[in-house]
Amino acid sequence: MTTPTLSMGYVRALFEASGARAADVQAALEEAGVSAGLVQHLSARVTEAQFAALYRALVRRLDDEMLRFFSRPLRPGALKFTCLSLLDARNLQVALHRWSLFLRMLQDDFQLAVSVQDGWCRIAMQRNAGAPTPAPIAEELMLKLVHGVSSWLVGHKLPLERVDFAFEAPAFAEDYQHLYPGPVRFGQPLSALYLDASWLERPLRRSAQELPEFLRRAPEGWMFAEFRHGRxxxxxxxxxxxxxxxxxxxxxxxxxxxxxxxxxxxxxxxxxxxxxxxxxxxxxxxxxxxxxxxxxxxxxxxxxxxxxxxxxxxxxxxxxxxxxxxxxxxxxxxxxx
CATH class of the missing domain: 1.10.10.60 (Homeodomain-like)
Incomplete structure (x- = not known):
């Protein structure tokens, strides 16, 4: 299946939220093989491979796997050791609980809050008191990471009842419809994923031997995986x-x-x-x-x-x-x- 492209508006929001210097942006574009002239055209599109190369290039230049979106950087290797800490969990619920604890040690801006009510599980980003308001794309990419890694761990793209974002719809809101296997709503109280709570009981199906390939392909593995079941x-x-x-x-x-x-x-x-x-x-x-x-x-x-x-x-x-x-x-x- 041909993966969707992403708009240059989405890419520009990524650059702006990262605060990357013009020289770093230019170097990342060159490394990804994207002409700087395209950045000025919001209707232009980049492929999955181009976006992934841009993201990886910025991670190296900014020394942060989340591109300086939050107060404390997530140094390269943070995702690797996070995944290693999750792999021997008995099910997805335990893995998400561990991840929430791990994130509290790595950053100060938000908590990953997992709750269950009426048969639905909500995975929400709750901003800590006094923490700066993150850029919209920062919340979106963090939730995309949680969804992508969780799906990889259980060996199945997790279907979502809905996705809420605590910000208004950006000009490139159409891109989000391609990235999530569920309806997307903007202007909500919290940014959160909603899925059937039965998925929390799913055992993890990945091993440490499979992790290097998943990380090598980041962010494709957690951002662009094919939706075989969904809308x-x-x-x-x-x-x-x-x-x-x-x-x-x-x-x-x-x-x-x-x-x-x-x-x-x-x-x-x-x-x-x-x-x-x-x-x-x-x-x-x-x-x-x-x-x-x-x-x-x-x-x-x-x-x-x-x-x-x-x-x-x-x-x-x-x-x-x-x-x-x-x-x-x-x-x-x-x-x-």
Whole structure:
């Protein structure tokens, strides 16, 4: 399944929250193979690999696995030793309790509060008295880390009842819908994840021998893991990823998912999206990937994505990103085989 891209608005929020110097940002962009010119275009997109490379580069330059988002840095190695302390827990509940204790030793800004009520588990970030208010992306990435590591520990992407954020929706709020397997709400009292409490009893299925590979791939392993179970929108995207040209219609997709076309459209509307929007976002992400990571001609990319001619592909891509495919390729990374 093709992973979603992230907007340059999200990337810029990351840079701003980290307080990184311009020289460090420039070096990270160069290391990730992203042109600095793209940063000025909020509608531009970066791939999973590009974002992960940017994040890793900033971690090294800032000497902080959470990019100086909080009052005390989480030095490189903090995630490794946190995971090592969790691996022999008998279930996820014990692992989360240990993690909450570990975080209290590592930083002063917030507590990871785990509670159960009416069959639901809430994993919340509770800011400590007197602690500075974190940047929105700091809370979002910390919760993403908790969700990603917890999912890795139990060997299953944890389905979420909902995700709450204690900040208003940013301009790039659409990106969050791709990162979480559950509905996202903004402007809530606390930033928190909600899941069925039965998951707390799940035994951990990972070993110390598997940890190095998980850490080597960070942040992909905890940020971009595929959602095989989750919202209908994610199932639709997964189907279209494999059948974009052959079975890319709403009718064929509904049949593949054992739904009527009417039910497909209704349920997608309830999730705040539509079939055409999912299809366009997938084609946009595939186009960005192919323009920045392959040497395919623009005409060939447009044809592969189902456009009748180059002009229609150019019009669609400009609508998605504000730029033509040629200009985007010129400002982006060098194409690779």
């Amino acid at each position: 209908l929108a994610q199932r639709v995207r997964s189907h279209l990823s494999a059948h974009l040209l052959q079975e890319g219609s709403a009718q064929a997709t509904a049949h593949a998912l054992n739904l009527s076309v009417r039910t497909l459209h209704r349920r997608l509307a309830e999730e705040g999206t539509s079939f055409q929007r999912i299809k366009d976002e997938l084609r946009r992400d595939l186009a960005v990937y192919k323009l920045t990571r392959t040497r395919q001609s623009i005409a060939a990319i447009g044809a592969e994505l189902g456009f009748d001619n180059a002009a229609s592909f150019h019009r669609a891509f400009r609508l998605w990103t504000g730029q033509t495919p040629g200009a985007y390729r010129g400002r982006g990374v060098s194409a690779q085989e």
